[in-house]
Amino acid sequence: MIPFIKKLSSKRLAILVPIPLFLLLWEIVSRVGLYNAALFPPPSRALLALIEMLKEGTLLSDAFISVKRVSIGFCLGSFAGISIGTLTGRSKFFGITLGQLIQLFRPIPVIAFVSLTIIFFGLGEFSKYFLITWGVFFPVWLNTDTGISRVESSYLRAAQSLGANTRRLLTEVIIPAALPYIAAGMRIGIAVAYICLIVAEMTGASEGLGYRIEITRLVFRIDKMIGILVVLGVLGALSDGAFVWFRNKLLPWHKWI
């Protein structure tokens, strides 16, 4: 026991302590009864609620459909953002024409589009994919456009003097040089995708984590609601962690650019 404690450096303590401590304080504050326990359930109750939803079968199916929506929307939005960002970043003509059009739509919050999306596309899956794709597109597009248009001219000169033609310049120099920017845009895109997911699911869905939050509100099961929030937090953190892991694997040089 004592050697184990000795091994815990201050850094490890800093990693291990905060979350249990937070949960413990929350548990205590909730149980002391300062506030209505039905409105402010302790984490142990939220855990039990999660187990209950697991047994009912809703938790896994909700999480599955939500992750599916986020993944598809994220991929479509990233693909569109990278393609169009490369175009607007590379071509002066499209940079000005398409660029200003995109800049017009970019500041409008996704939530403002929900009603229109439902009117146009109905309540089916397509509306969800559309909203998430729409949201993911902007940060990925902006970062791609910036990264592509800001490639240092010295790289272009070096490549041209080594014989690169226009096509090789794009594939060998401009896109690789912009990859760290693109990756940063996609990372923002992940967070945006979850925001759009919940927006879409809370306003016209019949399954998914956002829909379940709405339902728990209606039936006043705050413990379930908090349980789902925890699941969303974990999913978001896992997605981000996985993305960073892949980026570091695929672009080991990203920190030197």
Next chain:
Amino acid sequence: MDLKEKYKMKGDSVVIPKISVRNLTVIYRGNHDTPAVQDFSFNVPAGGFTSLLGTSGCGKSTIINAIAGFVPPTKGQVLMDGNPIMGPGPDRVVVFQDYVLFPWKTVLGNVEFGPRMSGKSKNDCENIAKEYIELVGLRGYEHKYPGELSGGMAQRVGLARALASEETGVILMDEPFGSLDAQTRLIMQELLLKIWEDLHKTIVFVTHDVDEAILLAEEIIIMTASPGRVKKVIDVPMSRPRSYRDIASAEYIQIKGEVLTLIREETLKIMNVSSLVKK
């Protein structure tokens, strides 16, 4: 073109300079009053080693960039093998002061860039690249990224990358050793001397370091401070192969004296101007 005719008319055997800069004037946009380079002419024979020596801001990079095809002449011509240079191309490779290695490519990926652009097979590219990586003494570093290298190593990669572009007859070097420490620079100069003596490339070498110019070049073109003009062309007849020991020879010391006097005149001009501005 008329250069060819001129040589023919003289009845000599046709010797066209590898690089010929003729009355080159470069004026940058938004800088109409002071040309960066004015009425600048010099020739570099095939296999020659010419150094451009001048104070900072006198237009050395501008001349290199004009030969590289990065910057168009405002007036005058830049010819290679008697033909006007229309843009950058693999027949003239540049070695930059700040290396400009591609950070997303490994050492191998950087060095095989030239061969790959010329459409060689994957195997050939790798073999050529490895040969030059070995030549600059970086075997074992093939799979490192530029970000992991010291300045001296990075510039050896820059040199290997230029040499691996094997069709290249001309290497343009813009203060290539300017950001290296004195010891590393000396080794790099010796390495370059050996490579030039072995591979018979034509080299235009820009520097503001007097010793570097004398040690390396066959001919030194001393430039005036802004706008850059040819102040004087100095022959360096010291025997080959040269080494850093030649720095102590009588011949070297005599040339250095002459060069220093000329460079000092130009430096003083700039300093005078700035002191006037201060008043």
